[in-house]
Amino acid sequence: QSTLSSASKNAYPDWKGGDPVPYAALCATFSKIEMTTKRLEILALCAAFYRQVLRLTPEDLLPTVLLTKGKLAADYVGIELGIGESLIMKAIGESTGRSLKIIKEDQQKIGDLGLVAAKSRQNQPTMFKPKALSVRGVHEGLMKIATVEGQGAQGRKVDGIKKLLSSADVGLAKGQSVDITKDKGGPSESKFIIRALEGKMRLGLADKSLQVAVSHAMVAYEVSKDGKKMPSEADLKKGEEIFKAVYNELPAYEVIIPALLKGGIWNLRDACKLQAGVPLKPMLAKPTKSISEVLDRFEGKDFTCEYKYDGERAQIHFVAHDAGEEYAATVAPKEGKSDRGMSNIFSRNSEDLSKKYPDILAKLPTWVKEGTKSFVLDCETVAWDVEKKHVLPFQQLMTRKRKDVKAEDVKVKVCVFAFDLLYLNGEAVVNKPFRERRDLLYGTFEPVEGEFAFAQYGNTREIEEIQTLLEDSIKASCEGLMVKMLDGVESHYEPSRRSQNWLKVKKDYLAGAGDSLDLVVLGAYYGKGKRTSVYGAFHLACFNSDTETYETVCNIGTGFSEALLSELHETLSPLVIERPKPFYDHSSGKNDQPDVWFEPKFVWEVKTADLTLSPRYRAASSEFGGDGSHKGVSLRFPRFIRVRDDKKAEDATSSKQVAEMYRRQSEQGKEKKTGVDDE
Numbered sequence: 001q002s003t004l005s006s007a008s009k010n011a012y013p014d015w016k017g018g019d020p021v022p023y024a025a026l027c028a029t030f031s032k033i034e035m036t037t038k039r040l041e042i043l044a045l046c047a048a049f050y051r052q053v054l055r056l057t058p059e060d061l062l063p064t065v066l067l068t069k070g071k072l073a074a075d076y077v078g079i080e081l082g083i084g085e086s087l088i089m090k091a092i093g094e095s096t097g098r099s100l101k102i103i104k105e106d107q108q109k110i111g112d113l114g115l116v117a118a119k120s121r122q123n124q125p126t127m128f129k130p131k132a133l134s135v136r137g138v139h140e141g142l143m144k145i146a147t148v149e150g151q152g153a154q155g156r157k158v159d160g161i162k163k164l165l166s167s168a169d170v171g172l173a174k175g176q177s178v179d180i181t182k183d184k185g186g187p188s189e190s191k192f193i194i195r196a197l198e199g200k201m202r203l204g205l206a207d208k209s210l211q212v213a214v215s216h217a218m219v220a221y222e223v224s225k226d227g228k229k230m231p232s233e234a235d236l237k238k239g240e241e242i243f244k245a246v247y248n249e250l251p252a253y254e255v256i257i258p259a260l261l262k263g264g265i266w267n268l269r270d271a272c273k274l275q276a277g278v279p280l281k282p283m284l285a286k287p288t289k290s291i292s293e294v295l296d297r298f299e300g301k302d303f304t305c306e307y308k309y310d311g312e313r314a315q316i317h318f319v320a321h322d323a324g325e326e327y328a329a330t331v332a333p334k335e336g337k338s339d340r341g342m343s344n345i346f347s348r349n350s351e352d353l354s355k356k357y358p359d360i361l362a363k364l365p366t367w368v369k370e371g372t373k374s375f376v377l378d379c380e381t382v383a384w385d386v387e388k389k390h391v392l393p394f395q396q397l398m399t400r401k402r403k404d405v406k407a408e409d410v411k412v413k414v415c416v417f418a419f420d421l422l423y424l425n426g427e428a429v430v431n432k433p434f435r436e437r438r439d440l441l442y443g444t445f446e447p448v449e450g451e452f453a454f455a456q457y458g459n460t461r462e463i464e465e466i467q468t469l470l471e472d473s474i475k476a477s478c479e480g481l482m483v484k485m486l487d488g489v490e491s492h493y494e495p496s497r498r499s500q501n502w503l504k505v506k507k508d509y510l511a512g513a514g515d516s517l518d519l520v521v522l523g524a525y526y527g528k529g530k531r532t533s534v535y536g537a538f539h540l541a542c543f544n545s546d547t548e549t550y551e552t553v554c555n556i557g558t559g560f561s562e563a564l565l566s567e568l569h570e571t572l573s574p575l576v577i578e579r580p581k582p583f584y585d586h587s588s589g590k591n592d593q594p595d596v597w598f599e600p601k602f603v604w605e606v607k608t609a610d611l612t613l614s615p616r617y618r619a620a621s622s623e624f625g626g627d628g629s630h631k632g633v634s635l636r637f638p639r640f641i642r643v644r645d646d647k648k649a650e651d652a653t654s655s656k657q658v659a660e661m662y663r664r665q666s667e668q669g670k671e672k673k674t675g676v677d678d679e
């Protein structure tokens with residue numbers, strides 16, 4: 001309550017009821033947000049602004065929330081910003097009449113393209129005042145930029161950026177002098193437009209906090225209709241829980257916000273439910289270092305050990321034509337229709353994979369039992385050796401084309417291994433115990449050899465039997481086991497969570513090799529000797545989703561063949577940027593600068609001997625370097641394993657996971673020293 005009221009004096013005088021929300025008002029809120037690091041304050045500022053939007057221009061709440069998130073649409077829609085630096089610089093130059101050379105020099109000095117744009121426009125004489133930008137106008141403009149395709153697309157993107165920039169206010173009132181070379185503060189519209197184009201708002205507002213802000217605003221708005229000034233803490237908490245539960249099942253503001261505006265927050269749970277066509281964020285597992293740790297964790301509870309297949313996570317959505325209203329209401333992309341209905345395959349980060357797996361979509365209807373109207377299936381697609389009838393390594397799957405695959409041209413066959421059912425015949429089943437979900441899964445599908453199978457499992461608590469299952473899984477070309485709770489609330493499907501109720505046991509962990517990490521390539525060093533024409537080593541980082549920064553974690557030069565190095569040189573060279581992005585958290589040490597920096601794009605799987613603290617790296621430094629040592633976690637003897645095409649930069653191993661790994665390792669070390677052995 002206090003947080004909402006303290007931020008309620010957020011009014012923007014020029015904005016009247018029914019007017020489109022002025023973009024300047026949103027930017028003013030962004031500036032205030034970025035000036036504080038206090039989570040509650042950030043939440044309050046954001047909620048107070050949304051409340052005002054609800055009062056004055058509710059139809060703009062959706063673009064307002066999306067622009068705060070730095071996204072134009074839900075992930076599954078596949079519309080992405082993240083425009084490269086060179087295009088943005090070109091647009092800044094052309095829209096301000098400054099040469100590219102000068103823009104580049106500024107970028108070298110300032111480092112934040114948003115500020116470069118603001119600075120370029122500050123000194124530009126304006127003949128007339130451009131029409132003020134609105135939130136919906138900026139959203140539309142960005143949408144056009146993100147979606148132009150075909151011939152001349154680059155040029156049209158630059159035109160779109162120029163158009164937005166030329167109407168953008170640099171955020172300086174008459175006579176006001178603000179040091180725009182400072183990263184934070186100043187309600188500059190150009191600065192935030194550039195950040196949106198780069199795909200990183202850096203407001204310190206995590207996705208979960210954004211959900212809370214929207215729910216608080218909505219609760220405050222609703223109670224004010226009842227004549228109350230401020231909602232109670234209990235009202236806010238209740239609203240928050242409803243919103244989070246809905247968002248977990250349906251992570252799409254495009255669907256939730258219209259429902260919110262129509263029926264209010266208290267009815268949202270009934271109005272908005274998991275739908276076939278809108279992918280959920282998948283449930284993930286925690287690593288364990290031994291079978292005995294699994295037994296400790298699940299003590300006294302029934303659990304199941306499934307093979308952990310080594311392929312690509314897939315969420316398959318299906319609605320039959322004759323599903324009536326449900327079919328009519330399906331909001332899924334139009335890809336992948338068969339004569340039996342709508343079907344789609346989504347990746348672990350909600351990307352539409354339907355164009356990659358037309359063979360699966362074509363066969364899907366033959367695996368489903370008669371009378372099934374709709375379902376959402378959680379599964380792993382695995383490369384399959386048709387002749388020898390067994391699973392092939394992950395690398396084989398990666399050789400499949402990602403787009404425009406024709407079912408008849410597919411060379412690497414895949415088998416779908418299903419392990420969970422999240423929705424069936426119009427109803428979410430995520431809140432049923434896993435034992436029941438598994439029964440439903442078996443009751444809905446019919447295995448077909450080499451095409452569709454259920455994940456192999458054993459229900460046992462005997463350590464020897466688990467050991468045997470683990471060994472058998474490895475013999476069957478799997479990575480190890482996934483151990484899952486079977487009954488009660490703990491066995492419910494927890495979308496988007498890395499949960500204690502799913503544990504992964506990989507053979508590597510038992511051998512003491514630890515989990516691998518998935519890291520983003522931020523920079524590179526030129527090779528020496530034979531390797532001078534390619535990059536010989538790379539600078540890698542994990543992702544801190546709270547601060548939206550990439551935190552450096554190691555240099556790596558091991559595990560690459562000569563052929564791979566030249567391939568990597570080719571794919572990485574177009575991503576070279578003038579200097580590290582302002583959202584790269586890296587050491588400023590003179591000897592720690594790579595020869596080139598890249599746009600954050602590629603994710604690599606990396607193994608390490610162990611983790612250590614070092615002042616040269618920044619991973620999880622907010623946790624370990626707070627004592628003034630500025631130390632972050634770093635990897636010792638990292639080795640390249642493979643490119644993870646299925647992960648985007650933001651899906652990389654998080655700083656929190658790195659911190660957890662480091663802590664687990666230290667605990668293990670202590671146990672060894674004190675002679676405690678839990679094996």
Ligand code: ATP
Nearest residue numbers: 284285306307308309310312313380419455482504
């Ligand atoms: P990893 O590198 O281990 O796949 P990850 O971050 O992609 O890491 P994890 O939570 O660590 O995901 O491991 C779970 C992944 O294992 C799932 O995303 C899925 O792709 C895969 N998997 C294979 N078999 C199963 C199974 N039986 N149950 C659940 N997930 C499975």
